[in-house]
Each structure stands twice: as C-alpha cells, then as structure tokens.
Amino acid sequence: MPHMFEPLTVRGVTLRNRICVSPMCQYSSVDGHATDWHLVHLGSRAVGGAALVIAEATAVEPEGRISFEDAGIWADSHIEPLKRITKFIEEQGSVPGIQIAHAGRKASTKRPWEGGGKLPLDQNGWQPVGPSAIPFDTDYLMPRELTLDEIGAIQEKFVAAVQRSLKAGFKWMELHAAHGYLCHSFHSPLSNQRSDQYGGSFENRVRFTIETATKVRKAWPQDLPMSVRLSCSDWADGGWTIEESIELSKQLKSLGVDLIDCSSGAGTPHAKIPVGANYQVQFAEAIKREAGIMTGAVGMITEPMQADAIVRMEQADVIFLARELLRDPYWPVHAAQIVHKSDAVSLPDAYHYAAYPKRK
Numbered sequence: 001m002p003h004m005f006e007p008l009t010v011r012g013v014t015l016r017n018r019i020c021v022s023p024m025c026q027y028s029s030v031d032g033h034a035t036d037w038h039l040v041h042l043g044s045r046a047v048g049g050a051a052l053v054i055a056e057a058t059a060v061e062p063e064g065r066i067s068f069e070d071a072g073i074w075a076d077s078h079i080e081p082l083k084r085i086t087k088f089i090e091e092q093g094s095v096p097g098i099q100i101a102h103a104g105r106k107a108s109t110k111r112p113w114e115g116g117g118k119l120p121l122d123q124n125g126w127q128p129v130g131p132s133a134i135p136f137d138t139d140y141l142m143p144r145e146l147t148l149d150e151i152g153a154i155q156e157k158f159v160a161a162v163q164r165s166l167k168a169g170f171k172w173m174e175l176h177a178a179h180g181y182l183c184h185s186f187h188s189p190l191s192n193q194r195s196d197q198y199g200g201s202f203e204n205r206v207r208f209t210i211e212t213a214t215k216v217r218k219a220w221p222q223d224l225p226m227s228v229r230l231s232c233s234d235w236a237d238g239g240w241t242i243e244e245s246i247e248l249s250k251q252l253k254s255l256g257v258d259l260i261d262c263s264s265g266a267g268t269p270h271a272k273i274p275v276g277a278n279y280q281v282q283f284a285e286a287i288k289r290e291a292g293i294m295t296g297a298v299g300m301i302t303e304p305m306q307a308d309a310i311v312r313m314e315q316a317d318v319i320f321l322a323r324e325l326l327r328d329p330y331w332p333v334h335a336a337q338i339v340h341k342s343d344a345v346s347l348p349d350a351y352h353y354a355a356y357p358k359r360k
C-alpha cells in the first residue's frame with residue numbers, strides 16, 4: 001500500500017514523496033517576470049521537503065493575467081529569471097513545475113489586498129475575453145466573446161508558453177483548467193453559451209481544453225509529466241458536474257495527460273460549497289477510480305495523518321497543499337516525523353524522502 005513518503009515515478013521524473021506545492025499566485029511579478037520573491041517563496045518550499053513545487057498560474061499572454069502583477073511566460077525575457085528558480089529547486093532534490101494559464105473572463109482584477117474586483121481600463125486594466133459575453137460577477141469587467149481565429153491564436157500561445165517553460169528548466173507542466181479561468185469557463189454552461197463548435201453539448205464545451213491539451217502535450221517532451229487542474233464541480237445548479245469531469249479526465253488520459261489535480265468551484269459566485277477538511281477528496285477518488293488516471297487531492301488538507309491516509313486509502317496519488325505550506329514551508333519534514341511515529345517509515349528514511357538535498 002503506498003504512503004505519503006513513498007516515491008512516485010511519473011514518466012522520467014521521480015517525486016521523492018507525495019507532497020506537492022499547490023500553485024499560488026504571488027502578485028509579485030514585474031511585467032510577468034519572476035523576482036527574488038519567487039526564488040525565496042518557491043525555493044523555501046523545496047528546501048522544506050516538498051517533492052513537487054508548482055509555480056503559480058503563469059499567463060500565456062499579458063491579457064491572460066488575473067492581476068497586473070501575475071507571472072507570465074509570453075516572452076523570452078521571462079525564461080532567465082525562472083531558470084534561476086528551477087535550478088535551485090532541483091538542487092534541493094525537488095521537481096520544478098509550472099502551471100500555464102489564461103485568466104479568461106476573470107482577468108484584470110485588483111490584488112486581493114487591494115480589495116479584489118475589477119481593475120478598470122484606466123488603471124492598468126485591460127479587456128477580458130471569454131467564450132461568451134457574460135461577466136463573472138457584478139464587480140467584474142464584461143468579457144468580449146472570442147472569435148474562432150482568436151481561440152486558435154490563444155492555443156498557439158499555450159504552445160509557445162510550454163516551449164519556454166522547457167527552456168526555463170521546468171520538469172512538470174500543469175494546464176490550468178479550473179477556477180473559472182479560460183478553460184473552465186468553456187466547460188461550464190453557466191459561462192459558455194456559444195452556438196458554434198465550442199458551446200452547447202459536452203463534446204463542444206470541452207473542445208477548447210481537449211485541443212489545447214493535445215497541442216501542449218505534443219510540445220512537451222514525452223519523458224516529462226503533464227497534469228491538468230480541473231474544477232471538478234461548479235457546485236451550482238445548471239453548472240459543470242463531477243460526471244462531466246470524469247468523462248473529460250478519460251479523454252485527457254487518452255491524449256497523454258498523466259494526472260488530474262482535483263480542485264473545484266470558482267466558476268460562479270453563486271456556488272454552494274460545503275468547505276471543510278477533505279471536501280474535494282471525493283473528486284480525486286472518483287476520477288482515480290472511474291477514469292483510471294492518477295489524481296492529486298487538494299483543499300483543506302492540513303494534518304500529516306490526514307494527508308497520509310488519503311494516499312494510503314488510494315483516494316489520490318499525491319497531495320497538493322497551498323495555505324498550510326505558506327504557514328509552514330517545512331511541513332513535509334515535520335510530517336515525516338509525525339507519520340514515522342505511527343510506523344509509516346523509519347525516521348532516517350522519512351527525512352530522506354522528505355528533504356534529502358542533492359547539492360553538488
């Protein structure tokens with residue numbers, strides 16, 4: 001039976017344990033460029049023992065940023081600052097990952113500590129785009145409906161972003177198809193009311209994601225893993241469902257996606273979400289079982305025994321932690337000690353799996 005400190009090999013990459021840093025926007029980039037902040041933020045989680053460190057939602061074009069200070073990979077000048085970070089992460093024995101993203105209709109917002117909501121056009125804001133001209137909420141900008149040509153052009157920007165990610169030294173690539181951003185907004189009937197081949201039926205609503213995933217998988221080396229983050233349910237009447245996520249996951253598996261990172265919500269402000277410990281684990285478990293693909297569980301996972309049990313009960317293959325790793329970058333090392341006491345692994349092994357550095 002697997003446990004949280006058992007390594008996991010996916011294609012040509014081995015994770016030293018099952019603990020992954022969930023992507024987290026830092027609102028600290030300069031024109032999309034990573035800074036010392038990102039080196040320390042991501043680097044310290046690698047030092048702390050996480051197996052996989054996924055950098056925040058990184059925009060494939062400037063208009064695909066959520067906030068003006070988001071990370072980007074739309075230009076070659078973004079590569080060098082990221083290279084410094086991926087090198088450092090690898091030197092700690094961790095795997096550097098990147099989440100490539102387009103914010104869609106949720107673009108052009110203020111940073112959370114500035115109150116969130118729309119960033120008006122005259123304050124460095126820009127025109128968001130989406131499948132349909134339906135705003136996310138009353139305090140968001142009205143998106144412009146994408147034309148077929150624009151859809152194709154954005155997909156090519158995803159491909160270019162993946163090529164730059166490889167040059168920057170990333171070894172794991174995640175496509176962001178969750179949280180109401182562009183891919184997810186195509187999935188959900190609440191945000192997609194198109195009448196062409198990208199709207200209506202299930203097959204049409206997932207077309208943008210399937211096409212994009214196919215193109216980026218081809219541009220990403222066969223020996224490197226790719227995951228897709230899904231909002232597995234909109235938690236809202238008339239919205240995207242777990243049954244649709246299972247069907248989409250089957251299709252993603254067949255085109256070469258290795259793991260589904262199972263999040264939920266954020267596609268509509270009217271969702272009713274029963275937030276609590278493990279509240280999204282059910283999605284990771286259902287997709288793993290029904291679609292036969294590896295999954296990651298995320299959301300309100302904070303305790304070592306809680307996380308270890310999810311892996312042992314085969315509800316998910318890996319655990320993504322966000323806020324708990326902000327609170328404690330050394331969570332994997334601390335968790336190794338706690339899980340050890342309940343017999344999972346011997347203490348030296350636990351430290352080895354959690355944090356053994358591969359410094360030259």
Ligand SMILES: Cc1cc2nc3c(=O)[nH]c(=O)nc-3n(C[C@H](O)[C@H](O)[C@H](O)COP(=O)(O)O)c2cc1C
Pocket residue numbers: 022023024025026056057099176178179229263298299300301320321322323324
């Ligand atoms: C500061 C912050 C930034 C986030 N940015 C992203 C992001 O860039 N991409 C993403 O998919 N999720 C993002 N999330 C969501 C987290 O990755 C995670 O799914 C969520 O916080 C639930 O996990 P937790 O309970 O361990 O925090 C962010 C969360 C936080 C707290």
